[in-house]
Amino acid sequence: NAGVTQTPKFQVLKTGQSMTLQCAQDMNHEYMSWYRQDPGMGLRLIHYSVGAGITDQGEVPNGYNVSRSTTEDFPLRLLSAAPSQTSVYFCASTYREGEGETQYFGPGTRLLVL
């Protein structure tokens, strides 16, 4: 299994541009999530999905959209990039085992908005 994959690894945008961060997993996990990581703030949840066709907002959803048309893919869209969205973005999928759940993270996308 490739696990959780993310593309691109790096991206530079100008303010106002839009783009889509791709995330895919081949483990047939139902749950997927997007986080952003900023210095001194840990990881914060942007959006999540409990299955194909179902998404919901996390802690910091403003400026981002998601969709989940298939179990495998969970893209994150920046509608109009702002410098405040400069960050490292991580996608995760969740494996449920008995009473517990474990999240597996992709390698991240480093985004710079000028």
Next chain:
Amino acid sequence: AQSVTQLDSQVPVFEEAPVELRCNYSSSVSVYLFWYVQYPNQGLQLLLKYLSGSTLVKGINGFEAEFNKSQTSFHLRKPSVHISDTAEYFCAVTRTLTGGGNKLTFGTGTQLKVEL
């Protein structure tokens, strides 16, 4: 809602010395607890997790953590660190009810720097 506090932003330690990275959490309901490690320019890797049962949890790379419900703590320990343990470590918590795995709450991280 739950929260996680990692008391130390940086922990310097000499190689082969023991280390403890502290994590305290706050929650009104039962939780699952996790430690993740992030090596430079990489994603997060699961070190260990507490779901239920024994309060002493062993993970990869010789790390272990102890869940202390009365002190709401989940401190990470290693008896003898190696230079390759230099990384950032994140404590995280999620509720046990309603399949809370999508809503991990992370601490702000502890940078472990192992020196020769």
